[in-house]
Amino acid sequence: MQSVSKTISHRVIKDAIRIRRVEEKFLELFSAGKLNGTVHTCVGQEFSAVAFAGQLKKKDFIFSNHRCHGHYIAFTGDIRGLLAELLGKASGVSGGIGSSQHLCNKNFYSNGIQGGIVPVAAGYALGNKLRGEDAIGIVFIGDGTLGEGALYETMNIISKWEIPLLIVCENNLYAQSTPQHINLAGDIGSRASAFGIKTFEGDTWDPELLINNAQGAIDYVRSSVKPGFFLVNSYRLNAHSKGDDDRDKEEVEIYRNKDFLNVFSKESSDYYNRYLEVINKEIDDLVDEILLEDELPLENYYKPEAVVSNNSWVGLEPVNKRQVELLNKFFRDKIVSDDRAVFLGEDILSPYGGAFKVTKELSVLRPERVFSTPISEAAITGISNGLALNGFKPLGEIMFGDFMTLAFDQIVNHASKFHHMFNKKINCPVVIRTPMGGRRGYGPTHSQTLDKFLVGIDNVKTVALNTFFDPTIIYESIFNEEHPVLVIENKTDYGKRILSHKYSHFVYERNEDAYPVVRVKPAVSTPTITIVAYGGQADEMLSMLEAIFLETNLKPELIVPSLISQLPVDIIAESTMNTGRLLVIEEGSGYAGIGSELLASVAERAEGAIKMKRISAYPVPIPAVKSLEHAVLPGKNRIIKEIKEIFC
């Protein structure tokens, strides 16, 4: 048996014992059925937590992962909040909503998504740098996380942009149950150094050295304002979670005997037992007290809200400017006037100014707030999320709507969940903009409208711009949002002027919602068919209204929502009950689409027999060849034919 260091501070030992005892308590409580869900303990790895989290300053921050208890205790000292959280009590650090893997307190964040936290941490650190603060951040990953792409996207960016973030990789040799030799190629440290990131190393069996090296890495990141990568070699003495341990018992035993605290308990049992007694009493007293507490009532977590649309309508007038000019003008104003604004995206620097020129010359006006990124959609979105958590208003641009799938984890598992899973302690007002739509011949991977995949994300607003009114009305509202917004712009709409064709037989108006609903109705006649379209398809419909009447006898009322994640069902249902007919047209394919959602919502509300129909793109990739592309997307001939068949 090796001997433990005699010079190490007993405060550090006590901190490590406390972490271990809290986690062992969790396992006890779990066995006693008092703990819902799961826990991942870091027993054996505690000194990593103490070395890094314990040596940061208050203004610094931490992003951690599923195995985060040690980091949390070392950084915040808040054992009570952690115990209450895992016991599911309202006084828990995340109100019992987050439990073991989702903690948020005093610049400490954790999330159970491997890799995804790394770009978020990078964004948070970038925010600190933009403010000129010397605060740094640490993001903890495990060796299992080395399989995640988002990690490498982010390492590339933090190195290139010199973001003060220290990545601490706790290498416990296993990714859940899988030993490293099965799923890890090459060398861990070389990964970071290949990106030009300075690397450090240490292990939990020599805490004194680890603490010294950790301090050195922290100092390096802070003083050089550059990223670092620290490899902590360690071993987890318990299972990944609770009982799921298939590791070789002899192997575990070797590490158990090598464990610093185990050695210390034998070599200095007097001290150890004295510390243990105090810590056990502290924990037991807290648990006894917490067990009596109440859980969060549902109404404090979620309250249903009915859709109530604004019902005052203002007339619409043409604006002799292209949509893209209006957007660009708005962003130029904002980047100068709003200190929260940060623009990120591929190729957005001047003179190029983005694939569709929306961000033209922004980097001339305020270069430090415009980041032309590598081709890294997950990192663009994740860094945007981190900036948003840190008080900024990031506008991430995804060059083509089709690429939103690459950013999906950041939207669904991070932006969407942060506010609620941390029991509403924080907001993530991130904005992700992307153009969708076909009719440009870009082919299958650059033309799809996949808005239906976005509108079902809880607590994320999805907005579709249109050409009926100045889109800056929508962006003003977005700048006031406290929660994530996805903006679907349209490639063909960029070049169009606002309400360029106004037909005299119709009245054009919008309501005064933050995300206005447009209504185009016959000048005096009562409409006999309600048509709903949005985004680029709405503009297509505009030029079709007269033709629809001429050919079908039906007098159309067109309703164009802009907030498509919460459709104005009240307005549409009312119109539908008056006309008896409802047609929804969407540019994406129809199955389980926005049209389906709308029809179902209207059916739930409307009274009387109503004939309904969805028209959408055919369920195939959008062809590049013009004739086929126009056949696949909902066009005039198909729409009129279908109206005649269904409604006449």
Add this chain to the structure above:
Amino acid sequence: MALLQDITVPLLAVNDTTLTVVDVAFPNGQPVKKGEIILVFETSKTTYEVVAESDGFVQYLCEAGRDYEVNQVVAKIFSSASEVIKEPVTAKQEYTPHVQDGKKNTVNDWAGETLFSLEAIDLIESLHIDKSVFKGRDFVSRQDVEELKGINGTSNNKLPVQPVSQQPKKTAIPVDNSKVIIERISSNKKREIEFLSHVQSIGLTSTIDVYVNTDGIFVHLNRSLKYFKNSLLPVIIYETARLLQKYPALNGYFTGDGIAYYKSVNVGFAVDIDKGLKVLKIGGAAEKGLTEIEENIMGVSSRYLDDTLQIDDLTDITFTITDLSSEGVAFFRPLVNMMNSGILGVSSIDEKLQRCTLSCTFDHRVTEGKLVAAFLRELANRLESYRATNHNYPTKDILCYKCSKSLQDDLGDVGFVKSITPDGKDGYICQSCLKGF
């Protein structure tokens, strides 16, 4: 040899996407005359009769007692008997969408060019219509043209009638034609019988009467009423409506296994002036002021007289008032209407005793005498509170029959004496004339 009329299920109220056929008037294939009632629909609110638009032979595609979708064809009238299929056709529940017809589209205030649909142009040309008749419209569809030409029978608008609950039962009392002359009762009367027997035939009704002192009651009322001088009806509707909120049992009806309480108070009042007995509705009466109620009475009464009553004027009545005060009656027993639990009868004012009788008949299955007595007493007290006290007599209108001096001009402080004039009439005499100078 032609189809003369398709009878479809009409859309009478937004909520009724199906209607019940409650009466099929003829056997299949029977000859019918223009104007005869072919069948009767029942909505959730009222009944609706469909009459033949021309002589012909009727074929039913429906059965009494079953529901049919709006717009479904339920009967046809053919020009010859041979076209009628004799077997009754079972109820088709085929789906027909509710389609807005053109009725509301006849707005004519468009200054711009009129846009005609392609089918509209075809139809206009084939019917040789002058396009200028559509001046003032923004859009003209085929349906608009059809509507203008009366195609599709949109002109078949009739007054809705009072509800009947089921097919009239034929009472079989033997008649001897040598001793009596039979006059068939009208369908209106049949409906009235049905309508009233619904509650009354059970026999569990009772009537309570109270007096209301009316002395001086019109002094103020006549001042605040515009049209109804010396009539208690507006104020009775006003006060009853408010009281019904306190006595919900009288604002409901017996459902067979429970009591239905109406959520709003819609007082109906019975009228019968040449156009048949009808109960006209004052909707939301508990929220309306006296003036508004008076105006409502005037409005709905003139629609009654002009035959322009809307279905809404006749339906959803939650309590009925029948006013026979102009008929010189001392008291009477009103009959409770279907889907009501009470009715208030207003008798004439006895000028000598300065009082009138209020009678309330109620459905004992819903409420009982003690409660109705309290209701009536409270109503009477409220009405009596309108009486002017003596100080407020219009002193200038009280004249001494002898010297024609008005009470107002009399300088004494003892007032006039009520007396019988030499020609036997009521009158007043001043102290001076009574005692002599």
